[in-house]
Amino acid sequence: MRKHLKDYAFLFSISGIVIVLDQWTKNLVRNNLNIGEMWVPWDWMAPYARIIHWQNTGAAFGIGQDLSWVFTILAFIVIGAIIYYFPQVDRSNWLIRIALGMQMGGALGNLIDRLTQDMNVTDFVSVGRFAVWNIADASISVGTVILILGVWLEDRKATRTKDTNISASETDKTLNIEEIQGE
Numbered sequence: 709m710r711k712h713l714k715d716y717a718f719l720f721s722i723s724g725i726v727i728v729l730d731q732w733t734k735n736l737v738r739n740n741l742n743i744g745e746m747w748v749p750w751d752w753m754a755p756y757a758r759i760i761h762w763q764n765t766g767a768a769f770g771i772g773q774d775l776s777w778v779f780t781i782l783a784f785i786v787i788g789a790i791i792y793y794f795p796q797v798d799r800s801n802w803l804i805r806i807a808l809g810m811q812m813g814g815a816l817g818n819l820i821d822r823l824t825q826d827m828n829v830t831d832f833v834s835v836g837r838f839a840v841w842n843i844a845d846a847s848i849s850v851g852t853v854i855l856i857l858g859v860w861l862e863d864r865k866a867t868r869t870k871d872t873n874i875s876a877s878e879t880d881k882t883l884n885i886e887e888i889q890g891e
Contacts, residue, residue: 716791716795719791719805719809719812722810722812723813724813725813726843726844726847727816730817730843733832734817734821734830734832734842737830738830741759742761744762746758746760747760755836756835757834757835760832761832762832763828763829763830764828764829764830764831764840767779776822776829780819780822780827783816783818783819783822787816787819790811790812803854803857803861804862807854808851810851810854811848811851811852811855814846815848816844818845821844829844831845
């Protein structure tokens with residue numbers, strides 16, 4: 709039981725940091741910019757990067773507009789799956805643990821918006837011609853990249869361990885054959 713408490717403390721710490729940053733930045737935008745209003749510190753920067761108050765009814769980066777209810781249900785499922793699966797991840801797999809915390813924090817950050825902002829998510833970061841996004845979207849995306857990297861590294865580690873064990877067992881077989889031939 710104590711092990712699970714430590715596991716969940718780690719998970720909720722990572723996701724809590726994401727949620728606090730996400731909600732704080734979204735509130736700054738909602739309180740200081742009207743929907744569609746843009747802010748840039750210097751005019752020359754506007755074509756490259758800007759803060760714009762945008763409402764999104766889809767998923768990250770504006771995918772699946774007007775499917776907010778689907779993404780609300782999906783968020784609950786993903787959060788539940790992460791909470792269930794997290795204690796099963798070995799503590800040495802810190803990349804995977806961080807990734808799951810980031811993904812859960814991002815899912816919760818956008819879920820909070822959907823439940824408190826009439827099924828809308830506040831987006832505000834606009835870079836170039838790329839879709840407008842927020843901290844939660846970035847956390848989900850970066851968490852996914854980290855998760856893929858972590859799984860790949862763990863797979864490589866397992867393959868190396870397996871290869872080492874196979875080589876060791878082949879050496880043992882060679883020694884056993886030599887012992888038998890010597891008798």
